[in-house]
Structures are given as structure tokens and as C-alpha cells.
Amino acid sequence: MSRSSRLLSVIASRAKGSSYALDDRIELPDLARISAERGLMRARAMAAFGERGRTAFVGSRATIRSRRNIHLGRSVTFGPGSLVDALSTDGVWLGDNVSIGRNTRIECTGSLKSLGHGIRVADNVGLGTDCFYGCAGGITIGRDTIIGNFVSFHSENHNTQRLDTPIREQGVSHQGITIGRDCWIGAKATILDGVELGDGCVVAAGSVLTAGHYPSFGIYGGVPAKLLKQRRPEGGQGD
Structure with a gap:
């Protein structure tokens, strides 16, 4: 590993609070570009959050609203073009090493008639690119x-019981969404209100999870999603 790679690996490890080694095949011009980009992202974070943002990174064209309602862990990244609107009763809580992907939107309130709850994201979570998190009913991610x-x-959810009133005038209901720790949710999946996904679960790409409890260590897929099989340790029976 080159001296530059070692130096950036040390800096990244300190920022993340855990060991992080760059691939030694990354060439010096790319290392210089990455370093410059991260420096600019750090400067934007300081401009957005002041001293609270000293370990955060904010990409170009990122939009951050109601900043006082955002609680930052260490080494939080707001990707380029991302939007976080934290106007809500409980705010946005982002743990250590949380990454909000490029063009991802976090919107905590659907209507100014009633503030939404917000979102809590634990440590070491990647929120993907081009994602949408509607947090009016509350979202928790392990x-x-x-x-x-x-x-x-x-x-x-929109209420639809009455036939004599337009759906848009019938109000909404909330149950909230809870995602356990150590889960993998595949591309283009849709998670609807009332989902409780257990620890260690896998959700297949393109699946739709509807309201209900999904037990831990399951692999779920389909529309609506169903249990496909249980994760089991290699060579073992599992739980």
C-alpha cells in the first residue's frame, strides 16, 4: 500500500471509529480527487451544522431543512443531491457511520396540518441511492x-372507508415501520406502513412488504412478500 493510501486509510479509520483500509490499487490521481471531494464535503457540513458537523460530510446539491431537528452521530454522510427535511415531532436521528445515498429523500411530514414523527437510524447503516423515506408515521432502522x-x-396510509367523501379528504393513519438490525433490503423494494421486520432478514429486490410482523432471519420476496426460506448457518440447523 502506498504512503498516500496508508494515510487516507488512517484518516478514514479515525473518522469511522473502526479499521478501514483503502484498496491499494487506487492510483494517486484518484486518491487526490477523493481526498479533495471529502474535504469539500466536510466544509459543507461545517457550514450547515457548525461544530456539530465537524465529523460529517455533505455532498454537492444536498438540501437539509430544519437542521435543529437533526441529531448527528460520527461520520455521517449526506450524498450529493440528497434531501433531508427534519420538520417533525421527533426529528431525524442518525447514528455513527450512517450514509444517505445520492438523490435519496427523507421527508418527515406529509402535511403541515399534522407534523410527522421522524426517523431513527442506528450505527453503520447505508440508506442507498435514489431512495425515499416517508417518515410521517415514524421509521426505526437497526x-x-x-x-x-x-x-x-x-x-x-390514506383512509378510504367513506364513499361519500373524496379519499384526499378522509385523513391518514399511521402505524410506523420498524426494521431490525443486520438486515439487507434489496433494490426497488417497497416497505409499507405497519411493517415490523426482525433482525437479520433479507428482502428480495422488487418485493413489497405489507403491514405485519416478519420474523427474524427470514428471506422474504414477492408481491406481497412471503417467507421464501430461513437463513441458516452453513453446515448447521439454525434456530
Whole structure:
């Protein structure tokens, strides 16, 4: 590993609070570009959050609203073009090493008639690129979970019981969404209000999870999603 790679690996490890080694095949011009980009992202974070943003990174064209309602862990990244609107009762809580992908939107309130709840994201979570998180009913995501691209969360439902009133005038209901720790949610999955996904689960790409409890260590897929099989340790029986 080159001296430059070693130096950047040390800096990244300190920022993340854990060991992080860059691939030694990354050439010096790319290392210089990456370093310059991260420096600019750090400067934007300081401009957005002041001292609170000293370990954060904010990409170009990122939009951050109601910043006082955003609680930052260490080494949080707001990707280029991302939008975080934290106007809500509980705010946006982002743990250590959380990454909000390029063009991903986090919107905490669907209507100014009633503030939404917000979102809590634990440590070491990747929120994917081009994703949507509608947090009006509240979203909780456990640590070490990874979320693919173009995934959408919708923690709100429109009421439809009355036939004499337009749906848009019947109001909404909320149950909230809970995602366990160490889950993998594949690209273009849709997570609807009322979902409780257990720890260690895998959600297949393009699946739709409807309201209900999904037990831990399951692999779920389909529309609507169903249990495909249980994860089991290699050579073992599992739980």
C-alpha cells in the first residue's frame, strides 16, 4: 500500500471509529480527487451544522431543512443531491457511520396540518441511492442494516372507508415501520406502513412488504412478500 493510501486509510479509520483500509490499487490521481471531494464535503457540513458537523460530510446539491431537528452521530454522510427535511415531532436521528445515498429523500411530514414523527437510524447503516423515506408515521432502522437503491418506505396510509367523501379528504393513519438490525433490503423494494421486520432478514429486490410482523432471519420476496426460506448457518440447523 502506498504512503498516500496508508494515510487516507488512517484518516478514514479515525473518522469511522473502526479499521478501514483503502484498496491499494487506487492510483494517486484518484486518491487526490477523493481526498479533495471529502474535504469539500466536510466544509459543507461545517457550514450547515457548525461544530456539530465537524465529523460529517455533505455532498454537492444536498438540501437539509430544519437542521435543529437533526441529531448527528460520527461520520455521517449526506450524498450529493440528497434531501433531508427534519420538520417533525421527533426529528431525524442518525447514528455513527450512517450514509444517505445520492438523490435519496427523507421527508418527515406529509402535511403541515399534522407534523410527522421522524426517523431513527442506528450505527453503520447505508440508506442507498435514489431512495425515499416517508417518515410521517415514524421509521426505526437497526444497526448494520444495508438498503439497496430505489427502495421506498411509506409509514402512512390514506383512509378510504367513506364513499361519500373524496379519499384526499378522509385523513391518514399511521402505524410506523420498524426494521431490525443486520438486515439487507434489496433494490426497488417497497416497505409499507405497519411493517415490523426482525433482525437479520433479507428482502428480495422488487418485493413489497405489507403491514405485519416478519420474523427474524427470514428471506422474504414477492408481491406481497412471503417467507421464501430461513437463513441458516452453513453446515448447521439454525434456530
